[in-house]
Amino acid sequence: MNDFSLDHQFSESAAAVADATIRIIASRGLDAVSVREVAKESGFAAGSVQYHAPNKEILLAHAFIRSIQRQTARVGGVQVPDDAFEAWVVRLSELLPLGGERQEDATIWVTYGSAAATREWIADLYGQVIRDFQKAVLGVLGDMEQAERKARLITALVNGLTIDNVGAAEPEADRVVGDLREGLRLILGV
Template sequence: MNDYSLDHQFSESAATIADATIRIIASRGLDAVSVREVAKESGFAAGSVQYHAPNRDTLLAHAFIRSIQRSRERVGAVAERDGVLETWVARLAELLPIGGVRSEDAAIWVTYGSASATREWIAQLYTEVLEDFQNGVVAALGGDEQSRPKARLVTALINGLTLDNLRVPESEAERILADLREGLRLLFSS
């Protein structure tokens, strides 16, 4: 049951358990995760939690994978906007901490990014997601030689805005989006 693949398929109950783990991590950090705490947060019995995630590392891995899947689904669901810049803003906004599950998933990204420095299995997943994101940006930019450095800068922009605004109130969403828009405008105009 130690499936740490980003393509992991979650049953409804396993997704509920992973979502509960995400909420715990987003509000209290990695160290707060235990079978007991996840059971309490999810409403499932401890035995049910252990059935889906037999150990703490699996709980943590599934939370990260589920968070990435939720983010990808949100980004993929954003329709084209008027103009390329506005489409980029709308899609990348789904990765920023501007309320609800976006804020949870942004907290997960920051937490796991930091944890990847000392936990090899997290580093492998984190690196895979980061490379996949950057490759998607490169492809969207046309795949030419100038696309790779711009993809790294898009990543840096999203990571910086996420980290700087992780605990900012939802009322600041428009400012965060304006910062994203201006950063992308500067990046793409060069």
């Protein structure tokens, strides 16, 4: 078994291989991933794909890690309003399936969340990401009453909205963000 790190540094070509793997998983599922399919999707030779990921497990792990890194970059890079509550909404919206890269990453999240039930190495990575997310939420909540419980509920809200809407059409983005906003109001008591 490999020891995968969420801090894995991707070269430009390794990122392109991981992104191609993400597109395959998002459109056809984990079982569709192979060196040959990733080579076709990425435009690289099969040998180049194998250089970056010598086996399917590494291809799948790198896709998940890359997807998490993309999400983290979006959340950290989005322009947020001065209003603290709306800043929550804007940042967490970046994790929801609202088209484009967000749709791909949300599909990866749901796919790997499900796969974590039967694949221990995915469960380890997935659990690490959940713990890191809740820790970050706790950091923002600070000493708010019942902060740990609220962090778990915010995680459940984002996960539930992702699962419920991963197949939704883009025009429903306003509804999904509205549901996020209302759920956060209930959890945070604002």
